[in-house]
Amino acid sequence: MTYEFTVTDVAHLGSPAGERALAEVGRLPLAGGSYLADVATARRLLGERAGAVLETVLLRRRAVSKVDDPGRWLFTDTAVQQATPAPVAALRARRFAGRDVHDVTCSVGADLAAMVPVADRCVGSDLDPVRLAMARHNVPGATLVRADALTPVTRGTAVFADPARRDSAGRRRWRAGDFAPPLDELAAAWAGRDLAVKCAPGMDFDALGWPGEVELVSLDGQVREACLWTGALATPGVRRRATVLRANRPEWTVTDADPDDCPVTEPAQWLVDPDGAVVRAGLVRHYAARHGLSQLDERIAYLTGQEPPPGVRAFRVLEFGHYNEKQLRGVLRRREVGRLEILVRGLDVDPNTLRPRLKLRGPHEATAVLTRLGRTPTMFVCVAETP
Numbered sequence: 001m002t003y004e005f006t007v008t009d010v011a012h013l014g015s016p017a018g019e020r021a022l023a024e025v026g027r028l029p030l031a032g033g034s035y036l037a038d039v040a041t042a043r044r045l046l047g048e049r050a051g052a053v054l055e056t057v058l059l060r061r062r063a064v065s066k067v068d069d070p071g072r073w074l075f076t077d078t079a080v081q082q083a084t085p086a087p088v089a090a091l092r093a094r095r096f097a098g099r100d101v102h103d104v105t106c107s108v109g110a111d112l113a114a115m116v117p118v119a120d121r122c123v124g125s126d127l128d129p130v131r132l133a134m135a136r137h138n139v140p141g142a143t144l145v146r147a148d149a150l151t152p153v154t155r156g157t158a159v160f161a162d163p164a165r166r167d168s169a170g171r172r173r174w175r176a177g178d179f180a181p182p183l184d185e186l187a188a189a190w191a192g193r194d195l196a197v198k199c200a201p202g203m204d205f206d207a208l209g210w211p212g213e214v215e216l217v218s219l220d221g222q223v224r225e226a227c228l229w230t231g232a233l234a235t236p237g238v239r240r241r242a243t244v245l246r247a248n249r250p251e252w253t254v255t256d257a258d259p260d261d262c263p264v265t266e267p268a269q270w271l272v273d274p275d276g277a278v279v280r281a282g283l284v285r286h287y288a289a290r291h292g293l294s295q296l297d298e299r300i301a302y303l304t305g306q307e308p309p310p311g312v313r314a315f316r317v318l319e320f321g322h323y324n325e326k327q328l329r330g331v332l333r334r335r336e337v338g339r340l341e342i343l344v345r346g347l348d349v350d351p352n353t354l355r356p357r358l359k360l361r362g363p364h365e366a367t368a369v370l371t372r373l374g375r376t377p378t379m380f381v382c383v384a385e386t387p
Contacts, residue, residue, distance in 0.1 A: 003077075013056055013137075021045075021053045022053055025050075055077075056075070068086050074134040074137050075108055079108040082107070084111055084198065084224070087219055088225060089110060092160075092196070093111075093115045095229070095233050096233075097119065098119070099120060101121070101122050101123070102122075102123045102125070102153075102157035103122070104159055104160070104190075105125075106124030106126050106144070107128075108135050109135035110138075115160070122143065123142065123144075124143070124145075126149075127148055132146055149161060149163070150189040157193070159194065160197075160198075163179035163186065176199070179199070194230065195230045196228065197228040199228060201226045203226065205282075211230065212230035212233075213234040214240055215229065215241040215242070215281075218244050219245045220246055240256040242275065244275045246311075254287050256281075256282075260286045262285040262294060265294040268306050269306050270314050271296075272315075273301065273315075273343070274288075274303065287303075301345065314386070315369060315382035317382050318383060325358075328381075332362075333359075333362075335364060335381065336361070337364050338361055338363060338364065338365070340368055341384065342367075343368070343369045347370050367381075367383065
């Protein structure tokens with residue numbers, strides 16, 4: 001069970017006494033063998049305030065990958081789960097630069113905080129008084145009001161919405177009609193306004209039929225979100241976009257307006273597995289055309305070429321051929337492979353079940369890519385490199 005905060009809790013946590021309590025409990029490990037003793041210590045020191053303080057300390061630790069300077073933030077458990085990582089929120093906020101913006105599902109303010117530095121004016125609204133109180137603490141530069149996301153309370157603003165995508169048991173919702181509020185109701189409520197809606201990257205966007213631009217965003221190799229753009233917020237002529245963010249590397253993007261001339265060829269020296277945002281956006285051919293790569297099979301996302309894109313983890317092919325377990329075992333034994341990464345796409349193979357049966361032994365490491373070319377199960381034994 002997670003702690004249920006009250007408005008009174010939020011007021012205390014933001015006070016000097018609350019900040020001192022948070023600092024004191026923040027010095028406790030609250031992990032491993034000392035967890036129960038640490039909790040007992042906090043309860044002895046803080047009495048009835050201990051629950052809110054303990055939960056806040058733990059949530060701040062979980063939020064390190066989500067917001068800058070989490071030590072000053074107040075959260076609920078679900079707010080941390082749904083919060084956008086700071087680099088992704090900053091990317092999205094750029095489209096709102098110079099605009100008056102209304103975040104109609106502002107929660108504790110994670111997305112609003114990214115917009116305040118770039119927008120002209122920011123309004124955040126939510127129905128939950130506890131989250132609104134936390135947002136006032138977290139984002140002092142925004143105007144905050146209590147309002148339903150389906151009831152417009154501003155005029156002339158660009159609108160952002162992040163509908164809830166988990167049910168009361170914490171399970172993810174993948175259908176747009178199951179969002180809270182539902183996607184079609186959001187679109188109807190804000191019809192004629194420039195609207196952006198954050199949603200789950202696992203949705204079927206072809207079935208969704210969104211009239212504007214759909215952007216898939218990955219961060220450090222993990223697809224983090226999709227954003228649906230309409231009106232002036234959308235890019236003219238673009239229906240699909242993939243944007244890739246990686247620490248200490250330049251941001252890049254590919255869209256369906258780019259060329260997609262991409263042949264299907266025999267395997268070359270390298271295999272390239274496109275970023276997940278590219279795959280989810282359906283832009284594998286566009287990415288391949290940009291980098292002079294080919295497809296191995298029109299239905300499989302692996303690409304091949306004589307030279308991979310710079311800065312991308314790729315696989316230098318040592319040998320390839322028809323896949324069966326016996327043949328793969330023989331290749332690995334001959335090459336003295338003792339450590340093996342197994343990647344599977346298009347075949348019903350469980351890497352965790354397969355690995356012990358291969359009886360790996362030797363000083364070398366490799367990657368086995370198991371896939372299907374046409375109807376033929378195919379194996380590639382490779383070395384992973386980042387040119």
